[in-house]
Amino acid sequence: xxxxxxxxxxxxxxxxxxxxxxxxxxxxxxxxxxxxxxxxxxxxxxxxxxxxxxxxxxxxxxxxxxxxxxxxxxxxxxxxxxxxxxxxxxxxxxxxxxxxxxxxxxxxxxxxxxxxxxxxxxxxxxxxxxxxxxxxxxxxxxxxxxxxxxxxxxxxxxxxxxxxxxxxxxxxxxxxxxxxxxxxxxxxxxxxxxxxxxxxxxxxxxxxxxxxxxxxxxxxxxxxxxxxxxxxxxxxxxxxxxxxxxxxxxxxxxxxxxxxxxxxxxxxxxxxxxxx
Amino acid sequence: xxxxxxxxxxxxxxxxxxxxxxxxxxxxxxxxxxxxxxxxxxxxxxxxxxxxxxxxxxxxxxxxxxxxxxxxxxxxxxxxxxxxxxxxxxxxxxxxxxxxxxxxxxxxxxxxxxxxxxxxxxxxxxxxxxxxxxxxxxxxxxxxxxxxxxxxxxxxxxxxxxxxxxxxxxxxxxxxxxxxxxxxxxxxxxxxxxxxxxxxxxxxxxxxxxxxxxxxxxxxxxxxxxxxxxxxxxxxxxxxxxxxxxxxxxxxxxxxxxxxxxxxxxxxxxxxxxxxxxxxxxxxxxxxxxxxxxxxxxxxxxxxxxxxxxxxxxxxxxxxxxxx
Numbered sequence: 242x243x244x245x246x247x248x249x250x251x252x253x254x255x256x257x258x259x260x261x262x263x264x265x266x267x268x269x270x271x272x273x274x275x276x277x278x279x280x281x282x283x284x285x286x287x288x289x290x291x292x293x294x295x296x297x298x299x300x301x302x303x304x305x306x307x308x309x310x311x312x313x314x315x316x317x318x319x320x321x322x323x324x325x326x327x328x329x330x331x332x333x334x335x336x337x338x339x340x341x342x343x344x345x346x347x348x349x350x351x352x353x354x355x356x357x358x359x360x361x362x363x364x365x366x367x368x369x370x371x372x373x374x375x376x377x378x379x380x381x382x383x384x385x386x387x388x389x390x391x392x393x394x395x396x397x398x399x400x401x402x403x404x405x406x407x408x409x410x411x412x413x414x415x416x417x418x419x420x421x422x423x424x425x426x427x428x429x430x431x432x433x434x435x436x437x438x439x440x441x442x443x444x445x446x447x448x449x450x451x452x453x454x455x456x457x458x459x460x461x462x463x464x465x466x467x468x469x470x471x472x473x474x475x476x477x478x479x480x481x482x483x484x485x486x487x488x489x490x491x492x493x494x495x496x497x498x499x500x501x502x503x504x505x506x507x508x509x510x511x512x513x514x515x516x517x
Numbered sequence: 518x519x520x521x522x523x524x525x526x527x528x529x530x531x532x533x534x535x536x537x538x539x540x541x542x543x544x545x546x547x548x549x550x551x552x553x554x555x556x557x558x559x560x561x562x563x564x565x566x567x568x569x570x571x572x573x574x575x576x577x578x579x580x581x582x583x584x585x586x587x588x589x590x591x592x593x594x595x596x597x598x599x600x601x602x603x604x605x606x607x608x609x610x611x612x613x614x615x616x617x618x619x620x621x622x623x624x625x626x627x628x629x630x631x632x633x634x635x636x637x638x639x640x641x642x643x644x645x646x647x648x649x650x651x652x653x654x655x656x657x658x659x660x661x662x663x664x665x666x667x668x669x670x671x672x673x674x675x676x677x678x679x680x681x682x683x684x685x686x687x688x689x690x691x692x693x694x695x696x697x698x699x700x701x702x703x704x705x706x707x708x709x710x711x712x713x714x715x716x717x718x719x720x721x722x723x724x725x726x727x728x729x730x731x732x733x734x735x736x737x738x739x740x741x742x743x744x745x746x747x748x749x750x751x752x753x754x755x756x757x758x759x760x761x762x763x764x765x766x767x768x769x770x771x772x773x774x775x776x777x778x779x780x781x782x783x784x785x786x787x788x789x790x791x792x793x794x795x796x797x798x799x800x801x802x803x804x805x806x807x808x809x810x811x812x813x814x815x816x817x818x819x820x821x822x823x824x825x826x827x828x829x830x831x832x833x834x835x836x837x838x839x840x841x
Contacts, residue, residue, distance in 0.1 A: 426620045
């Protein structure tokens with residue numbers, strides 16, 4: 242039986258090993274080397290790349306990343322939870338609404354992000370219309386700022402909040418809310434005491450699924466932030482491309498894994514609870 | 518009669534379907550009242566209207582003489598024991614029981630919520646289980662927690678939606694007795710919804726039989742069983758033999774070779790099967806028309822031989838008489 246089990250699990254281990262652990266090991270080795278004169282890798286082995294992380298410049302980029310990812314996650318929750326609740330109570334329209342939630346995925350991520358640029362830029366749709374209507378004299382600075390990045394992140398990751406929360410709400414027995422009302426709890430009390438605690442597994446999964454990719458995002462801050470809202474992902478990308486400092490880029494990307502792992506431990510520490 | 522709860526001509530229509538159709542009933546204070554009917558007869562909707570989860574299309578619901586219409590469930594001094602108990606799975610037994618007191622502190626008997634909860638926990642024999650979660654309880658314990666959670670609020674009426682149907686049959690009988698003695702000792706008016714006529718007969722002071730959205734008859738268990746007002750009530754509560762359109766209970770029907778000379782009506786019938794049930798012999802017989810009849814013969818009565826054609830008879834005064 243155990244042998245059979247091992248046999249069935251073998252492909253999984255091969256995939257995880259070759260596509261996760263081996264690359265991680267390579268990245269780790271890179272992070273311990275030194276940048277070559279013209280890029281690439283060179284000896285000697287050193288921890289210097291990790292020491293450089295303490296530079297206030299990089300710390301501020303990290304802080305900015307956490308802030309933007311945190312705000313984006315919070316907004317996803319504030320928009321996504323009521324939306325999921327609405328969908329879960331929509332009877333026969335449920336499937337249509339769920340389909341609409343995931344419709345943006347039918348279009349390439351890059352195309353969607355460019356679409357936002359066309360909407361937000363100085364000569365974009367929003368500014369053109371507002372100017373034509375005589376509401377503004379000069380274009381509003383809608384693009385290339387942290388708010389535009391957060392907007393892009395929320396737009397990109399909202400479905401990852403809606404779907405797990407919806408799934409948790411679907412599993413919630415509606416008579417529990419009736420019981421709460423029956424025992425004297427007004428809607429506000431029954432939301433705080435029954436609805437939110439019982440949908441927490443979905444909220445938690447949504448936070449994980451939104452916050453972690455937001456933290457590592459680089460395309461959205463690059464295109465919508467225009468370099469004015471640099472995130473850790475952009476720093477890593479820069480090191481591997483423009484700066485040609487692979488060892489430092491490797492160190493940054495590995496360092497990013499630590500807060501992510503901490504977050505996962507924090508949210509999943511209670512035993513016996515499943516992620517989704 | 519002091520009616521704590523009164524329904525006046527209550528109806529609930531969904532588009533063209535009349536789920537509840539002109540229901541009027543009263544629950545006397547401190548009584549064990551049952552709403553008995555087959556599934557889909559509208560009894561659960563009636564309960565939900567009283568609890569405030571549904572608004573009636575028309576009619577009036579009065580609690581202590583005051584209209585409940587327009588009041589939210591959390592403003593009504595009635596409490597519900599749900600069919601699946603609807604215990605909060607993330608809260609302990611104690612937290613479940615204290616849940617309502619937190620939002621209705623005025624219902625607290627003696628100062629502290631903790632004290633009120635403790636008394637109810639004791640009364641419901643849930644001592645030692647206070648810190649358990651519902652998932653760690655047996656079916657009977659869950660039911661007691663659901664009852665405790667409502668009783669601690671001392672509602673004017675406790676609404677019970679088939680609370681025994683989720684339990685296995687053996688436990689059901691035991692809890693039935695507990696429920697009855699609990700109602701007596703707590704002195705709270707119960708409105709018990711059930712499709713089980715045996716449950717309703719054994720528990721209730723007063724039964725309303727419901728069929729197709731209407732109440733067919735209200736009365737004591739004896740009245741319902743012995744003087745059913747309609748054919749539906751007669752056949753839903755207990756068994757009825759229908760002989761040429763006349764209804765007779767099996768225990769009022771006799772069978773054998775020696776028919777009494779006078780004062781009875783007789784019909785020829787063939788015994789099909791005899792079963793000894795301890796307190797009686799139950800005979801399945803067939804009339805010439807092919808209709809099946811059940812006869813319950815008292816101990817000591819002549820026992821028919823299967824296959825033999827004799828007579829069944831009954832006294833005219835035992836015939837059931839209906840309103841229609």
